[in-house]
Amino acid sequence: MKMNHFDSKAAEWDDNPGRCEMTRTIVAAIQTAVPLNKTMHALEFGCGTGLVSRELLPRLRDVLAIDLSPGMIEQLQQRIEEGGLQNITAHCLDIFTDPPTEQFDLIFSAMALHHVQKTDALLDRLADRTASGGWIALADLDTEDGTFHDCFEGFIHHGFDREELMQKLRDCGFCETAAVTAHTMHKNDRDYPVFLITARRPVT
Numbered sequence: 001m002k003m004n005h006f007d008s009k010a011a012e013w014d015d016n017p018g019r020c021e022m023t024r025t026i027v028a029a030i031q032t033a034v035p036l037n038k039t040m041h042a043l044e045f046g047c048g049t050g051l052v053s054r055e056l057l058p059r060l061r062d063v064l065a066i067d068l069s070p071g072m073i074e075q076l077q078q079r080i081e082e083g084g085l086q087n088i089t090a091h092c093l094d095i096f097t098d099p100p101t102e103q104f105d106l107i108f109s110a111m112a113l114h115h116v117q118k119t120d121a122l123l124d125r126l127a128d129r130t131a132s133g134g135w136i137a138l139a140d141l142d143t144e145d146g147t148f149h150d151c152f153e154g155f156i157h158h159g160f161d162r163e164e165l166m167q168k169l170r171d172c173g174f175c176e177t178a179a180v181t182a183h184t185m186h187k188n189d190r191d192y193p194v195f196l197i198t199a200r201r202p203v204t
């Protein structure tokens with residue numbers, strides 16, 4: 001992937017009203033599907049400027065927010081400092097090649113999964129990083145015809161089939177899989193539904 005795509009967009013990322021609206025609906029869907037609480041240690045991968053993490057933060061113990069793009073992480077770091085946010089840490093990391101070593105009570109992402117080529121291998125790693133009884137919450141595009149990314153150079157999945165993704169999660173040992181439509185993006189005179197899939201690690 002050409003990471004300068006996200007670096008070059010980072011400074012204006014939060015100014016997009018459609019993106020802010022999508023964040024609001026994804027956050028609401030996560031809050032409905034996952035019993036969040038202040039003991040939860042959470043990971044967001046592909047956090048961008050931390051739009052979703054910053055909204056969920058008051059309901060969690062802490063968040064480790066990671067992204068491959070230095071520009072995105074720089075923006076998030078600025079917001080952390082300006083807002084005096086205590087319980088969020090931002091790191092420039094590749095979730096695939098350099099996953100955090102600790103376990104999390106919640107792992108979430110918004111519109112990042114389709115940028116990671118090897119979905120199965122990634123889900124395996126995330127399952128390994130999810131604590132007993134912990135949750136995963138993945139928001140991304142339903143299968144689309146390739147028109148969503150009109151000017152993106154680099155690898156992308158054209159969305160995901162919900163049933164296939166939930167089966168992959170079950171194959172990795174997750175249970176209680178569920179899917180809802182969290183949002184519908186309007187772009188290019190078309191509708192692109194965005195799902196939230198949640199699942200849980202069995203309590204061991």
Ligand SMILES: C[S@@+](CC[C@H](N)C(=O)[O-])C[C@H]1O[C@@H](n2cnc3c(N)ncnc32)[C@H](O)[C@@H]1O
Nearest residue numbers: 006046047048067068069094095110111112115
């Ligand atoms: C479409 S943006 C979404 C950003 C943010 N989640 C949001 O909703 O505003 C996708 C993000 O995923 C990040 N990303 C892609 N592949 C990644 C990887 N392997 N590890 C960490 N972050 C990754 C990109 O750098 C980018 O910031």
